[in-house]
Amino acid sequence: LPNRRFQFFNWLSGLLWVSVVTSFGYALSMIPFVKRHEDQVMTFLMILxxxxxTAGLLGTLFVVIKKKYCNA
Known part of the structure; x- marks a missing residue:
């Protein structure tokens, strides 16, 4: 893939990602439930x-340990 073409798609996907995430945040902030419980929603979105x-790391650790002891 030529660098020029790669850069085009890289910037395009970055702009698309930012647009989608920003639009999602705006739409989420317009929901009345979210407005009433903004602190709890933000805490949930930070903890999620x-x-x-953590779940992914524990799952990976489980698989690595299982492979290590089952193949021995």
Whole structure:
């Protein structure tokens, strides 16, 4: 893939990603439930990635340990 073409698609996908995430945030802020419970929603949205990361790391650790002891 030529560098010029790669850069075009790289910038295009970056702009698309930012547009989608910004639009999602704006739409989420327009929901009355979210407006009333903004603190709880923001706390949930900050904890969710940490919980998913922890679950992924624990799952990976489980698979690595299982492979290490089952293949021995």
């Amino acid at each position: 990635p940490i919980a998913l990361l």
